[in-house]
Every structure is written in structure tokens, then in C-alpha cells.
Amino acid sequence: MRHLIRHTTRYHYTDPVSYSIQVLRLTPRQDEHQRVLRWNIEAPGLLEEQVDAYGNVTHTLTLTQPHEAIELKVTGQIEVAPLDDGAVPGEDSRLPVQAYCVPTQLTACDDSIRAFAQATLPGGLRGPDDALALAEAIERRVAYEPGITDVRTAASQVLALGHGVCQDHAHLFLACARALGRPARYVSGYLHTDATHMASHAWADLWWPEQGWVSVDVTNRQYASERHCRLAVARDYESASPVRGVRTGGGAETMLVDVLVQQ
The missing domain is CATH 3.10.620.30 (C8orf32 fold)
Structure with a gap:
């Protein structure tokens, strides 16, 4: 089955944030039964990619200039094969x-x-x-x-x-x-x-x-x-959270998430 996915996360702050760092787990895992056809993450800064200890694709976003909002947009298409009674084949299992x-x-x-x-x-x-x-x-x-x-x-x-x-x-x-x-x-x-x-x-x-x-x-x-x-x-x-981070400043935070998954 092919899925078209759109995922937007918006953060708004009552005061300026002087520094923030976020780890994004917004890219599908490189498991045998799912294949990424196209995938793009839009973020207000450079993204540093790596694979973590669990085998997850992660991106680190660091913002050092004052900001009052962050918007992350994910768009992509992925093909997922059927699973035999839930059995996950050939996945990247790095930990015992x-x-x-x-x-x-x-x-x-x-x-x-x-x-x-x-x-x-x-x-x-x-x-x-x-x-x-x-x-x-x-x-x-x-x-x-x-x-x-x-x-x-x-x-x-x-x-x-x-x-x-x-x-x-x-x-x-x-x-x-x-x-x-x-x-x-x-x-x-x-x-x-x-x-x-x-x-x-x-x-x-x-x-x-x-x-x-x-x-x-x-x-x-x-x-x-x-x-x-x-x-x-x-x-x-x-x-395993899709977005997780810390910040300096910002006051109160509001987060809005919009996700659409279509066949």
C-alpha cells in the first residue's frame, strides 16, 4: 500500500526564544517491508542527519537566532508491504x-x-x-x-x-x-x-x-x-517521539499538529 503523508508541527512562543535544539524523528525507518519513494522535511534551519542507537533516522535542528515560532513540514510518499501476522522482517535492530x-x-x-x-x-x-x-x-x-x-x-x-x-x-x-x-x-x-x-x-x-x-x-x-x-x-x-527538544526563553508554548495520511 502506498501512503501520501503530510505532517505539520507548529510551535508558538509568548516571548522570543534565544536558543533551541530539537531532535526530529520524522523520517520512516529503513525497514525491509517499507520503502520511501520520496520524503522531504522543511525546517527553519539546517538539519543534521544521523541514525540513533535504536536504528531510527533522526535530524537535529539547532536555532541560535531569536525566534518566536518554529514550523516543521513533512511531505512524502511511502510504500508499505503487508506483514505476515505483524512479523517485521529485516529491520535495523542495533541493540540486544x-x-x-x-x-x-x-x-x-x-x-x-x-x-x-x-x-x-x-x-x-x-x-x-x-x-x-x-x-x-x-x-x-x-x-x-x-x-x-x-x-x-x-x-x-x-x-x-x-x-x-x-x-x-x-x-x-x-x-x-x-x-x-x-x-x-x-x-x-x-x-x-x-x-x-x-x-x-x-x-x-x-x-x-x-x-x-x-x-x-x-x-x-x-x-x-x-x-x-x-x-x-x-x-x-x-x-521515539516525532519531535523532542529544549529551549532557552520563550515563555509559554503552544503546539499545533496537523497530520494527513492518504492512500
Whole structure:
């Protein structure tokens, strides 16, 4: 399936920013099943490209002149091949899989998560079908509702709140999988769907020794498919977010994001 993607991120500041640096993970991963046909990032400065420890294509934008706004525009076309029950072939995995067993602040497992995981899968994560069962249990427990959580909401808080978005579903899935002893990682990207709030999306990969990484869309309770375009993978959102940075000055910040994914 071929996707046409347009993604614009605008930052506005109440006071001038004297210095800012941003890391952009806005270029699709160089995985075997997805091929970039054309891709362009427009930014108000030079972009320094590199590949990070997770195998993600990143660009660093540094602005040293005073500015009151930043606009980032991505346009491109990508071809994504179907996945066999979510199995991700030939991807750039630079870290040992054990690195994805390590909990993070956003995916730490507490007693409530451990009890939820064990009640859902008393026999543990024994195969890909169990991964879908875990996704279904999370979707039933945590209703999709924007505006309740933010990028700092941890998995334990998501479980307690019972509301969240795709990012929260993914973090809770990671916390449960790691509690059950299975390596798992966060995926950020795009999803072709009729639901506009899911054009920019997040899901999870689970490691099986026999199959490698299997990609699960927790929010939609299904394996990832040719409708999913992968931007970045990491242990959680913080290391896979499309845009992340720091600044000096600027006062209050407003961010507007507009994403369109078309077949």
C-alpha cells in the first residue's frame, strides 16, 4: 500500500526564544517491508542527519537566532508491504533484545499492573495470540479518550484512570509484557484510517525468539499491517517521539499538529 503523508508541527512562543535544539524523528525507518519513494522535511534551519542507537533516522535542528515560532513540514510518499501476522522482517535492530526488558519511568510495573497482566494471561505470554489477548484486555480497561492524559502519564496512572490514547495503550502494553518477561518496545508512526485522530499513531513490538519482532496495534486490537508506517522505535515515547527538544526563553508554548495520511 502506498501512503501520501503530510505532517505539520507548529510551535508558538509568548516571548522570543534565544536558543533551541530539537531532535526530529520524522523520517520512516529503513525497514525491509517499507520503502520511501520520496520524503522531504522543511525546517527553519539546517538539519543534521544521523541514525540513533535504536536504528531510527533522526535530524537535529539547532536555532541560535531569536525566534518566536518554529514550523516543521513533512511531505512524502511511502510504500508499505503487508506483514505476515505483524512479523517485521529485516529491520535495523542495533541493540540486544534484552535492552527492551528494562523498565522506564513511563513503563514501570507496579503491583496493579502486575496483577492486571497475570489476571489477563495467567499462563504468561506464550505466543502471538496471547499478545492480541493482552491488547484486547487493555482496550477494554482503558477507554480511548483524548485530553485525559499527556506525554508524561505513566502506565500505572493510565491503568488507574481507565482512559487514554494510543500512546497510553502502548505504554501499558509494554509494562505488562516486560512484567511477564517478554522484550517489548514502543513504535511511533502513522496509520491510514478513516478516524482522523489516529493518523498519527503509536503501537508496540513484541519479541519472539522464533519469529523476531511482531508488531501489535494495541488500540485497534490487531497486528500492524500495510496501513502502518513506522517512524521510530524505542523503549518508550520519550526516545521515539516525532519531535523532542529544549529551549532557552520563550515563555509559554503552544503546539499545533496537523497530520494527513492518504492512500
